[in-house]
Each structure stands twice: as structure tokens, then as C-alpha cells.
Amino acid sequence: MLRTDIKKKKLFITNNFDRDWVVESSSAAKNCKNYIREIVDTLDLQPNPTKDVIALSIGDPTVYGNLKPSEETVQAVIDVVQSGKYNGYAPCTGYEQARDAVATYLSHDGARFSFQDIILCSGCSSSLEICITALCDEKRNHNLLIPKPGFSIYRTLAETIGIKVKYYNLIAENNWEVDLENLEKQIDCFTAAIILNNPSNPCGSVYSEKHLKEILGIARLHQIPVIADEIYEQIVFSKNKFVSTAALNLDLPILICGGLAKRFLVPGWRLGWIAIHDNSDAFSKNIRKALVSLSQRIIGSNTLIQGALPKILFDTPQIFHDNLINTLETNATMIFKLLKEAKGLLPYMPQGTMYMMVKVYLKRFPFEDISHLVIKLMEEESVFCLPGSCFQTPDFIRIVLTVPENLLREACSRMIHFCNKYCTTT
Template structure:
């Protein structure tokens, strides 16, 4: 018998390749708070966190009905129950981008959808284009698959639009896809129709598919419109990732999907069968919430998520008004999603060297928890979540102002 002795068990290269930008910033840090002040958390994009955004009654009833039916306690098809896939297809089909149930893969949240897309489209050593500021999961999943990320910059001076010329220059023979996040986490931007057409032109030029992270589709401010990129595409194949977590305020229910917009059957032979094979790794997701999807998507009124966005927009106006008058801070007014990015001119804060330090000191002195731009590969920025009750939003911004005034020097 072998004696283990001092032998080390080796972990896989895939597991060691998992890198999460948020964890890179926080691991090993102990965030101190001011014990005399209530903690105000502007860091977490979980709409259930503050308790001010209740789940719609229809959704609760839909899940209860699925439980009481006793019809959904067993395994379902790994890529999703037929009733769920049919409902998602019906809900998201358009004349410009038609869908059937065969074009839908049900996944474990939108993050599961992105993971499946990266897994199927990329081989170790290849690369994928992602926007910066970046949603941390994109870089995390890419690294775990042995993919290199190439970052195309979003410009705060142009409402976080992509530099499409530089995007074009980043593409090489090993590039497998372009990731487009619209509306954006962390930026809160909503792209115009023309800007999406410009991105599609780059993808078409290089015969590249697009992975569209559209979890925040429809979560836009009054007067804004978000265009699903597939509705604008004539030739570029699109894998659109979404889910119910943000729009319907239930991220813990873990139901997402991939909408397969297969322009000219470019996905049909290999990508679609491989997406189904990848789904079989988990034997599918919870059948109960899948069974509730028809009632959720067909019955919950549009006013439900419009009310959420009224709160978010009001909080964005509060934050923009409060922080735009503060020297050294430059908030970028969003148009959708749940977030705002704020530029920090560190030269005006001589005793703060990075936005990581800005985050830590703000927490220690004012008990306001924001995320630093380093979490999104964008040092020099901080991100605010706009979901808390408006009175707490005002208090948070007041504390950020007081903190900034204290540390600001001309």
C-alpha cells in the first residue's frame, strides 16, 4: 500500500485557471467599518438584498402550482422542459429574429448560459473579446476554459460605447467570439441601434459569432429602448444569454437561457448539439421554476419591472446630482441596468493611491460599501448599485460627499 506521506494531490489546470477579479481584490482583506454608522451596501447587485422590491404574487403562485401539481418532481430534459422552452421562444421571438423551442437552452441562470457559450465556442489557447469595464464572470469563465480575454475599451465620454475601430484591430486568427453586454453591468449603458450595427459590422467582417449578455434587456430608463442585437443582425449568428433573475427580482431561482439565433445554419451542425451536450453535465436545472415560467412570462405585468426601474432611475438621479458637484468625482449617468460608474481623479486625493484604497477608506470611515474599478479591470472608477430605498441612497451619497471633501486637495 502506498504511503501518502508528504505527497501533494494535484489540482487540475482548469480549476487553477479560475480567476475572479472581485475575489482578487478582496481575498486576504479585512474590510473595517465605522461602528458608529449603519452599513450602507452599494456593492451587491441582488435586488432582494434590501427587502424593498418584493416578488410579484403571480410568481409565487406559479411556483406553488408547480409544487402542488406533483408533475415536476423528477428529471426533465437537460436542456430544459418543453413548456419552458416554448414559453421563452414565444416571449422573445420577433419577425426579425424568430425563435422556436428548438432554439432555446434552459440554463442555471444567465451565468450558466455564458459558461456554456464560452465552453462550446472556445478551445484553450484561443481568445475572446470582452468589454472593459468587464463583468467579472466573463474573465473568470474564460480563464477557466483556457481562453485568453482581449479587452476592448468602453468610453465613459461616449456613454460607455465601444471603440469599434480598436475592437476590429484586436481580432486575430485565434479569436472565437465577441461578447457584447447591453444594457451593461457595470456601466448602466444602453446602446443605440447604430452602435449595435457598427459592432455587428466588425463581427461580420471577421465571420465571428456574438455572445450577447442581455440579462438586463428591458431594464431601461423611461424614454430609453434596448435593442436585442439579434433583431438587427442579417448575417452574424448570435447566442443571446438572459434569464429571470434581474428583471423578475429572483436571482436565487437560478433560471436562465440561451437564445440561439442561427443565421444561415452556422451553429446547426456543431454548436447546437454541443450546447445540449454541455447541459447534460448538470442533468438540467430545477424543474419547479421551469414549470412556473409560462405563468411568469405570460402573466406578470410590464408595470412590475417598470416600477423597479423607476426606483433605479430616481436613485441614479440622486447619485448623479449629489456626486457631480464633488471635486475629483465624475459620475457617468446611466440609461439602464442597475448600476452607475463614477470616475475618481486620484490626483485630487493625494493620500489615496488606488480606487481599492478609496473603497477601503470609505468603508472604514463612513460604512458605505462600494466596489472599486479594479473588480471590473477598470482602476480609477467605483461602481454603485442603485437598488436601495431612496432615503438610504441619499444618505449613502451624502457620506461619499463628506468623505471626498475630507480627502480632497487642490
């Protein structure tokens, strides 16, 4: 290169760097929003300095340290670490013995899986992302049906890849059952999938076999596959029973998402799964291949937890699960009774999971909206609840049941005092 050419190139680079240099982000990044954080981060939350903060908002059951994984679960991981056998890459869909363990774990009440039906993922949110991405296509103008109230991650995952979401209603007065007529009205020729969350976050509902058949019957009639979010499987209170969509053995393709996070109290271990239930073979030609291809993006889930998975699933004693459910149900019953004493509030007793929804009769309070009430509750009583707008239900707040009992009692006492102070009518 001639000396004059070099000088011209240097001059070109210098002139370009003198300009404002802005790198444009992708459409996926622009579309990606955490709707809970978007709402919470706009709240000016200043706690009362004379009172310790009690957060009834966080869905992580390990936060306060009162709920811990079983000794068997912990020991299983210690053994795997010490063995040194699981430090490398695993197959993208997971080790066969780990997938086989999940298949066996999920094969109950008439449902049957083999390891070929299981894909291991980095937590249940990763399972949902892979399923939504496999079934929904922006170029085909697809939409995804999600519940209202419902967990905001569904919307986040769909909109990130340019998929429109449509909501179907849950009926609070009917233990948050699906409004079947409303669900069917939302379906159109562009509907790619229906997300069904049972047991439910944020509602704490547990659907009966009859109601599940009604929901899935609508999906089958319109030939719409279902993504079943069953991360809270088996976390159900007395007089209720968890029924997996796979146990119904209907002629309907279903992708079941689950994981260790909630039932085994290890959300940070990031081990989720997809279970393919497809009596109709509707997924065999394209979707099974798509799920495998998409799992290759993360090159497999946590290998240490995969190695420990058989022992975690089968050596954890039933008494551990029973104790967790008893704790959650005891807390739910206590909160339900206490908050009935709060003017302007109507708690809905959950049937399972780790949450309770509480209706706020906003017109009885001197607040602009639920967010304003949440801010004032924090400001005066140092109690923080998630506003229902996080779940597309603005007249509610969500309360977490995993907080230690003494703190829950204190939080309820403060809420009762606050509501009875500000509520203008009964």
C-alpha cells in the same frame, strides 16, 4: 495470497501513508478565479462602529428586501410545487413548454425563435459558461474578446478552460459605447467569439440600433460569432430603448444569454437561457450539438421554475416592470445629482440596468490607489463601493442602484463629506 505477501502489502501501504500525501488539483481548478472576490478579499474593510454599513457593492437586487418579485411570479411557483408534476428530471435542454415560453417571450421587434432555438440553463452565468465552452478551444489557441469595463465572470469562465481573454475598450464620454477601432484591432485569427453586454454591467449603458449594427458589422466582416449577454434586457430608462441583437436579423451567428434573475427579481431561482439566432446556419452543423452536449453536464435546470416559467413570463403585469424601472431611474437621477457635489468625483448617468459608474480623480486625493480610498471610505463612513479594478477600470467605482432610497441618500451624504474632506484640489 500467502501470509508473507499480505505482510509486504501492509508494510507498503503503511510506508506510503507515512509520507506527506498531497492530491494535485486540476488545471481548470487552478485557472478558476473570482476576480471580484480576489480583489475584495484583500481589502482590510473595517467599518466605522458608530455608523451602520451601507453596501453599494452587491449586484443582488433582493438584498435589502425593498425589491421583490411579483405576486404572480411567486404564486406560479407555489402552484407548481403543489401540483407535484415537476419533481423529477427534465430533458437536459429543458421542458418543451418552458422552452416554447422563452421563445415566445423573446420573439419581438422582428426577432423570431422556436423552442428548438432555446436551451434552459442554471442561471445566466451557466448560459455564458456553456456558450464560451462550446465556441472556444484551448487546443486551437483561441482567445475571447470581452469589454472593458466589463463583468469579471467572462474572464473567469474563459480562463478556467485555458482560454486567453483580450479586452476591447468602452468610451465613458460616449455613454460607454464600444471603441470600434479598438475592437477591430483586437481581432486576430485565433479569436473565437466576441462577448457583447447590452444593457451593460457595470456601465449601465444601453446601445442604440445604429451602434449595435456597427459592432455586429465588424464581427460579421471578420466572421466572428457573438455571445450577447442580455440579462438586463428591457431594464432601460426613459428616452432609451432596448434592442436585442436578434431583432437586427443580421447574417451573423449569435448566442443570446438571458434569464429571470434581474428583470423578475429572482436571482436565486437559477433559471437562465441560451437563445440561438443563426440566419446563416453557421451553428447548425456543430455548435447546436455542442450546446446540447454541454447542457447534459447539469442534467437540466431547476424543474420547479421551468414548470412555472410560462406564467412568470406572461402573467407578470407590465406595471411590475414599470415600477422597477421607475425605482432604478429615480435612484440613479438622485445619486447623479448628489454626487456632483462631491469633490473629486464624476458620476456617469446610466441609461439602464442597476448600476452607475463614478470616476475618481485620484490625483486630487491623498490615497495610493482606488482600493485605498475604498478602505478609508469604509473605515470612516461605513460605505462600501466596488473598486473599478473589479471591472478592469481602476479609475472608477461602481454603485448599485437597488438600495432603498433613504439609504442611498445617506450613503451619498457620507461620500460627499468624505470626498470634500480629503480632496485637495477642485
